[in-house]
Amino acid sequence: MALVAVLALTGCKNTSEQKVTARAVPERADDFMFENNLIAGRFYGRALEGDPTSPGLDIWVKLPGKLVADEWYAKALEDGGYYHRDHGGKDCYKVGVSLGGGASVPFVNGNLCWPETNYRSYEILEKTAEKVVFVLKYPARTLGEGGVSLDKKVTVKADSYFIDVEDTYSFSGTDKLTVAVGFKLHGEQETVQDRLEAVDRLAIWEKASDQSVEPEDGMIGVAVVMPETDSVLYSEELDHALLLKDISSGETISYSVGSCWSKGDIKTSSAWFDLVRKL
Numbered sequence: 001m002a003l004v005a006v007l008a009l010t011g012c013k014n015t016s017e018q019k020v021t022a023r024a025v026p027e028r029a030d031d032f033m034f035e036n037n038l039i040a041g042r043f044y045g046r047a048l049e050g051d052p053t054s055p056g057l058d059i060w061v062k063l064p065g066k067l068v069a070d071e072w073y074a075k076a077l078e079d080g081g082y083y084h085r086d087h088g089g090k091d092c093y094k095v096g097v098s099l100g101g102g103a104s105v106p107f108v109n110g111n112l113c114w115p116e117t118n119y120r121s122y123e124i125l126e127k128t129a130e131k132v133v134f135v136l137k138y139p140a141r142t143l144g145e146g147g148v149s150l151d152k153k154v155t156v157k158a159d160s161y162f163i164d165v166e167d168t169y170s171f172s173g174t175d176k177l178t179v180a181v182g183f184k185l186h187g188e189q190e191t192v193q194d195r196l197e198a199v200d201r202l203a204i205w206e207k208a209s210d211q212s213v214e215p216e217d218g219m220i221g222v223a224v225v226m227p228e229t230d231s232v233l234y235s236e237e238l239d240h241a242l243l244l245k246d247i248s249s250g251e252t253i254s255y256s257v258g259s260c261w262s263k264g265d266i267k268t269s270s271a272w273f274d275l276v277r278k279l
Contacts, residue, residue, distance in 0.1 A: 019158035021067055022132040024122055028073055032122055032136060034156045034163070035060075035069045039259055040089070041101065041163075043136055043152075044118040055115055055138070056100025056184065061208075061220060061261035062089030084213035089261070092216045094209035098184040099240060102224050102257030104150075104167050106143060107180035107244060116141040119152070130158040146173020161266070162225075162258035162279065171249045180233075181255050182242035183222050184209075193241070194273040199232055201225040202241045203276040205269035219262040221272035225279050226255035 022034035030045025040060040044052065060083070062068055072083040083091045093101060097114055106113040119136035126133040133155045140149040148171040155164040171177050182202065185191055191206040203223035208216035226243045233242040245253055256279065260266040266275065 018067060018129050020128070020130055020132045020156050021069070022124065022127070022134050022154075022156060025073055027077065030118070032119060032134070033069050033073070034132065034134070034154065035062075035067050036156055036158050036160065037067070038062075038064050038159065038161050038264070039163075040069050041259070044095075046118055046120055049118050052095070052097050053115065053118055054095055054097045054100065055103045055105055055118075056095040056098045057102045057257060058091065058095045059093040059101040059220065059222070059259045060089065060091050061093070061218065061259075061263070063261075064264050081213055084210075086214060086216075090214070090216075092208040092210050092214075092218075093220060094186065095184065099180075099182050100184055101222050101259050102165075102181075102183050102255075104165075104179050104181040104253065104255075106148060106169070106171075107178045107242070108144065112180060112238060112240065113143060115150070125153075132156045140170075143171065144173050146171055148172075148177070161260050161275065162223075162256045164254070164256050166252050166254050168250065168252045169247060176246050176248060178244055178246050179253055180240070180242040180244055181226050181253065182224055182233075182240050183257075185236070185239045185241055187236065187239065192269050193234065194269070194276075196273060196277050198277070200227050200229045200243065201276055201279070202232065202234070202243065203273055204241065205272055219269070221258075221260040221262075221266060221269070223258040223272070223276040223279075224255060225258075225276065226253065228253070 025031040029047040076082040138150040153166040186209040189207040229243040
């Protein structure tokens, strides 16, 4: 007998706890938000272009447990600074024009090549209580003598400090393109770096980068893991930690991006770095 029929006959309810969510947020400048029971974040949409136009992941810190992003967005409609203040978590991470807490861009002649737009369309491929998969599309733009576009597929699972990302670049004008995957360094935030004795992952531990609304005494851990890395670049000049890979047009690069907050279950840099080593 089908499960639905069994539940109807017994009077029982399916009480699967929702541990994962993701959606476009047109009421807040076209953000695309994702969240599980441990982490949350957002990518920037069309309405924010110019303020900023950025591919970077914006980290939202939170305490482990319930989903909070929809509540924060709803309350921000009445109080624009709501989620910049601590309600068991908040947005205290500075992205600007950067890779933020984990993203990718073409890397040409030693430079990070920023997109001309934020994501412009999306598709949700799968959504259950414990997993959500979505694709963000960044339209074609000029790069060198050709053009480049990006489809970003993101998988968010329950009970993980990491999301899995598959970036597919389509480009013309060259046979190969170097792509940089990484995160922003906030040197003024007492950043602690650990190279993890591996060439395919980077992790840092630093003070919150945006304290303009409310001082933050917690620490944020950030990490990127890309198994097929060609080389590693930790650049104070570019203010980024980067994993580099050469790809052909249409090739997909796969990596994982993670974050944590010291007010949650991971309270020290050593605990965060140990977790990243084991991924």
